[in-house]
Amino acid sequence: MKVRIKYSKTGPLKFISHLDVMRYFQKAIRRAELDIKYSTGMSPHQIISFAAPMPLMMESVGEYCDAEFESVTTSDDIIERFNNVGSPFIKMIDIVELPDDAINSMAAVTASDYLVTLTDKGIAFYKNHFQLDDSEILEKVSQAIEDLKGEDSINVLKKTKKSEVVTDIKPLIYDMNFRDNGIYMLLATGSHENIKPENVLTALCDKFGTEYDRFMYNVLRLETYFGDKKTGFKPLSEAGNRF
Structure with missing residues (x-):
């Protein structure tokens, strides 16, 4: 039986790596005495795969594995x-x-959405750097979002393990607005097209005339989706049914 698991990763565990998460699941599944299937051969392992693993320093309430x-x-x-x-x-x-013909989550994922808020360090920086109070900071962030959305292109330096390339990320930002005292963004995610919240935050920091500092922002992934802009995005869990 093929299943898809939705899980959250929050709090101090934003500091552990994806490899640690994989090990955690293997051990927790054994402790829970769940009847997972193992591969055959000389070194059997649990048949489990993860979709769009998060980088360090991010929390999520919308992670998936099959x-x-x-x-x-x-x-x-x-x-x-x-x-x-x-x-x-x-x-x-x-x-x-x-269903038996379901595409695995790693291949199916096309988008993720996030809510980004300022940490205490971020609030203190913007207060001191721009001489703003709390409400003025939020207004400045909201205006920077609108300014960025009005640009014809948003060019940022995307870094991979092998190279660095300047990329126009605007087509990969499906939605972005000011929400719940933070920055909501729906971004392309997956093996074909992919950007990270830090790419967008880097562009926003350019609007502020500052450099991006990962410790100034809390990033929470809200959900991971399949589908596209034409047909609509759906949470990965909607590919199956509860039992």
């Missing part, structure tokens, strides 16, 4: 058993059964 189980009980029972044996900062939120 797995295969030999047998299952119910969605509610599996969620409860997993959460009872693990950390309060990694929680299984949902689990659905996938």
Whole structure:
């Protein structure tokens, strides 16, 4: 049985790597005595794969992984058993059964949305640097968003492990606005087209005449999606059904 798991990663666990998250799931699944399927061969391993893993320093309430189980009980029972044996900062939120022809989450993901807010360090910096109070900071951020959206192109330096290239990221920003005292952004995510919130924040900092500092912003991933702009984006969990 193929399943898709939605989970959150919050609090201090934003400082652990994706490899650590993978190890956590393997151990938590064993502790919860879930009947996951193992590969065959000399070195059997749990059949589980993750979609669009987050970089360090980011929290999320919309992470996903796919797995295969030999047998299952119910969605509610599996969620409860997993959460009872693990950390309060990694929680299984949902689990659905996938059809046999479902595209795996890593290949299916096309977009993610985020809410970015200022840390205490960020608030202090903008207050001191621009001599602004709290409400004026929020107004300045809101205006910078509108200014950036009005640009014909948004060129930033994208860095990978192998190269650095200047890229126009505007076509990859599907939505961006000021919301809940923060910056909401819906961005292209996946193997074909992909940008990170830090790319957008770098462009916004250019508007402010400052440099991007990752410790000045809290980044929360809200959801991970499949689909496209024409047909609409849907959460990855909607590819399956609860059981």
